[in-house]
Structures are given as C-alpha cells and as structure tokens.
Amino acid sequence: xxxxxxxHYFNGKGRMESIRxxxxxxxxxxxxxLFEIKDQLEKLRSTVLLFQQVEIDGMKLVQSRAILHYDxxxxxxxxxxxxxxATVIIYSEKTMDMRELVILYPFLKGEEQEKRxxxxxxxxxxxxxxxxxxxxxxxxxNFPVGNQMNMADVQSIEAILMVEEIxxxxxxxxxxx
Numbered sequence: 001x002x003x004x005x006x007x008h009y010f011n012g013k014g015r016m017e018s019i020r021x022x023x024x025x026x027x028x029x030x031x032x033x034l035f036e037i038k039d040q041l042e043k044l045r046s047t048v049l050l051f052q053q054v055e056i057d058g059m060k061l062v063q064s065r066a067i068l069h070y071d072x073x074x075x076x077x078x079x080x081x082x083x084x085x086a087t088v089i090i091y092s093e094k095t096m097d098m099r100e101l102v103i104l105y106p107f108l109k110g111e112e113q114e115k116r117x118x119x120x121x122x123x124x125x126x127x128x129x130x131x132x133x134x135x136x137x138x139x140x141x142n143f144p145v146g147n148q149m150n151m152a153d154v155q156s157i158e159a160i161l162m163v164e165e166i167x168x169x170x171x172x173x174x175x176x177x
C-alpha cells in the first residue's frame with residue numbers, strides 16, 4: 001500500500017472529523033499528527049504547513065472541503081457521473097452549512113449557548129432535516145444520490161450525530177433519516 005495519508009490538526013474533532021470519517025468509510029488507514037497546544041501548530045505552520053492539512057499522494061492538501069473532494073474523488077465516493085458528482089457536492093455543502101451550526105456550540109457558555117441551542121434546533125428541524133427527508137422520499141433509496149454511500153452521506157451521518165449530541169430528539173418526525 002502507498003504511504004498513509006497524514007492528517008495534521010489540533011487534538012479534537014473540528015473540521016477534520018469529516019475527513020477522518022470519509023477515509024474510514026473508504027477503508028483507508030491514516031496517521032494523525034495532533035497538536036495539544038497552539039505553539040506546536042504555529043511552529044509547523046511556519047515551516048511546512050499552510051493551514052490545517054492532509055499529506056496524501058505526495059501533496060500537501062489544505063482546506064477541509066478541498067480535502068474532502070479530493071478524497072471523495074480518489075476513493076469513488078463523489079458520484080459516478082458528472083451529474084451525480086454535482087448533486088453529491090450540493091448535499092455535501094448543505095451538510096457543511098448545517099455542521100457549522102453546531103461546531104462551535106461546545107465553546108459557548110451560558111445565555112449564548114442557550115440561544116444557540118434554540119436557533120440550532122429550529123434550523124435543523126425546519127430547514128435541513130425536512131429537505132433531507134424529502135429527498136430520500138422522492139429518490140426512494142437509502143441514499144439521496146445513486147444507490148450507494150457517497151461523501152455527502154458520510155458527512156450527513158457525522159453532522160446528524162453532532163446535532164443529536166446537543167438535541168437528542170432532533171430526528172423525531174424524520175423517520176427516513
């Protein structure tokens with residue numbers, strides 16, 4: 001097997017979590033260089049890294065969405081034909097928007113966290129989940145695009161679990177999800 005991808009990131013989920021999930025779904029072993037303190041990351045950034053990134057195929061890929069698309073394409077999780085690819089990317093971007101609702105939630109405190117909980121619940125249950133439910137119903141498959149798992153599905157599973165961590169009954173009323 002070729003060299004394992006190496007993920008450089010702080011020791012936490014963050015935006016790298018979707019990449020971990022995608023690689024795991026593709027059955028790809030990877031290594032991680034995790035940073036405990038900001039100085040470790042800053043030292044590496046000043047010498048080698050541009051941003052949080054992945055080293056794969058002799059390249060240093062940066063930006064989580066670019067890494068996801070590269071890996072999705074490489075491991076056949078981005079769709080089989082151009083129209084499927086476009087649809088997978090649409091759902092992927094929708095999921096990234098939903099994910100952004102909750103990614104900072106653990107860092108908030110008090111009233112701000114309570115306010116965000118109400119906003120997140122409303123957006124998840126009134127904006128994102130109804131669309132996902134409708135797409136699954138119309139498509140009539142277990143997956144919104146094609147008939148096999150793809151990058152957007154992996155991201156959706158991860159994002160739904162993130163939402164459920166803070167809103168346990170988030171999927172009530174959405175049986176297909």
